[in-house]
Amino acid sequence: MTKPNTPVTLESWLNNSGLPRLEARMLLQHVLVISHSHIIAHGTQLLSNSELASLNQLCQRRLAGEPLAYLLGWREFYGRCFQVSEAVLIPRPETEHLVDAVLAHLPAQGTLWDLGTGSGAIAVTIACERPDAQIWAADISEEALAVAQANASVLQAQVRFGQGSWYQAQPQPAPHSVDVIVSNPPYIDAQDPHLQQGDLRFEPQQALTDNHNGLSAFKTIIAGAKDFLRPDGWLLFEHGYDQGEAVRNMLSQYKFRKIQTLADLAGLDRVTLGQIKSEAP
Incomplete structure (x- = not known):
């Protein structure tokens, strides 16, 4: 994870999060409310300090073992998205x-x-x-x-x-x-x-x-x-x-x-x- 106030692009955060790439991408999409295709097309887009802080916080929680579904607030079931909480x-x-x-x-x-x-x-x-x-x-x-x-x-x-x-x-x-x-x-x-x-x-x-x-x-x-x-x-x-x-x-x-x-x-x-x-x- 990268410290706040350091310029970080979408792609560099994905590469340095310490998480499996799929999980990191899902967190990135969740925090920025963007699509996978947006990440592919705009990998050099810079993260704001607030976005970076939110991503790093979620990343730390995931690295501590907290389920990804709870971090995202949803899980797919039978082809539909269901809200979940603790x-x-x-x-x-x-x-x-x-x-x-x-x-x-x-x-x-x-x-x-x-x-x-x-x-x-x-x-x-x-x-x-x-x-x-x-x-x-x-x-x-x-x-x-x-x-x-x-x-x-x-x-x-x-x-x-x-x-x-x-x-x-x-x-x-x-x-x-x-x-x-x-x-x-x-x-x-x-x-x-x-x-x-x-x-x-x-x-x-x-x-x-x-x-x-x-x-x-x-x-x-x-x-x-x-x-x-x-x-x-x-x-x-x-x-x-x-x-x-x-x-x-x-x-x-x-x-x-x-x-x-x-x-x-x-x-x-x-x-x-x-x-x-x-x-x-």
Whole structure:
């Protein structure tokens, strides 16, 4: 990084930031509100002292390990830009597999409830992809809901938001009115060393771990699903690569059927789903 009051061009800052070039370019575009093509065409453009100070500050934060998404204030998910803050998990490509599975099981004019919505990435994406559906989303965090509501507003997605823990959220859909319940709950074991590594150090811990063995949220959601799902409704989860069997067993214990686990692009267990038993004879 270069000291203020020293003439610095766009290109020289990119070359001397100490960051991978792609990350440095994204910070440069963010601070100056310019395009990649502008950087290519105007590499000799000088940075002002205030621009340089802002860039150096962000660069220091990134070098300290802070996630790039938090520095930029957004992350792409399912082809759309989602606002993010330290109040929400950063949307990840693996969760796109969960969205795909939901879209495959949500009937026409169906109703979806996203529990633990965070940034709203799942609920808002499905609302955009399926404007015929009724979409509900809940989170215990006021700060997370503010981010989710902002994303819904920017992306013009019709989502009804409720605050509270899982099925205690208010407002909420009527009993036995939901076709699909979906959740990407906190599933990391409290003793997992990954919580102290990489991006996870900066993300909200209550959205990452249940402060137990990583399975308690699944049990709570599975146990309560019968009160809200329609007959033959579906419950879908994202989970850790080694939790597929445990989630399948819990679904089986609560009499779900057509239980299966789907792999992500790396071939790891990532999404498990099941259909609630119909009450019809």
